[in-house]
Amino acid sequence: QKEVEQNSGPLSVPEGAIASLNCTYSDRGSQSFFWYRQYSGKSPELIMFIYSNGDKEDGRFTAQLNKASQYVSLLIRDSQPSDSATYLCAVNAPFSDDKIIFGKGTRLHILP
Amino acid sequence: EAQVTQNPRYLITVTGKKLTVTCSQNMNHEYMSWYRQDPGLGLRQIYYSMNVEVTDKGDVPEGYKVSRKEKRNFPLILESPSPNQTSLYFCASSSLAGGLTDTQYFGPGTRLTVL
Secondary structure, three states: OOOEEEOOOOEEEEOOOOEEEEEEEOOOOOOOEEEEEEOOOOOOEEEEEEOOOEEEEEOOEEEEEEOOOOEEEEEEOOOOHHHOEEEEEEEEEOOOOOEEEEOOOEEEEEEO | OOOEEEEOOEEEEOOOOOEEEEEEEOOOOOEEEEEEEEOOOEEEEEEEEEEOOEEEEOOOOOOOEEOOOOOOEOOEEEOOOOHHHOEEEEEEEEOOEOEOOOOOEEOOOEEEEEO
16 A cells, blocks of 8 residues: 655644655655645645655745655745645556555644 | 536435436546545545446446446436445446556545445
């Protein structure tokens, strides 16, 4: 069973600081990595995707991928109270119809 | 507006009473999927469909049925609901242009309670 692991949290970060969310995955063949944000009771929405090793920046968000170590992270700079949500890491499973496997999510709480 | 719609949004029913949750997307996506989300268990895939008339089991298919007669619709059917199917359900769709790894768009969710 392919797995995607995340710390469930809650992760508490002061407003204005950098929030760092981590995710590890078990399938070495995975090539596509996604971060979704989910507010309580709402549907997940895509924050970022990354396919290549290294960093990918989009505004206050940076995704980091290290395939050798099988981890992907999401950094949120200048954290805002509106960033308080659950963040889901998702990874493709190339030998299982390429379906997407979701982690259980990390709850992030930005302290005003 | 590009969107995935689900109906109903909230449903309370009793054990054994057949129900259908509808899902429709207007983005001409080939791929559609149903997930359930439970506290501490995350998102778990129930069924998915790569195209019309093509459906496959996900990780937790027991007690559910799906059909894909039209590209835009992917209803989830519970023939005989049981209390352990009380959950928050999400439908999602995705283009297969980039392979199955394209972004998934989620519907607003259906909160189902089975008494």
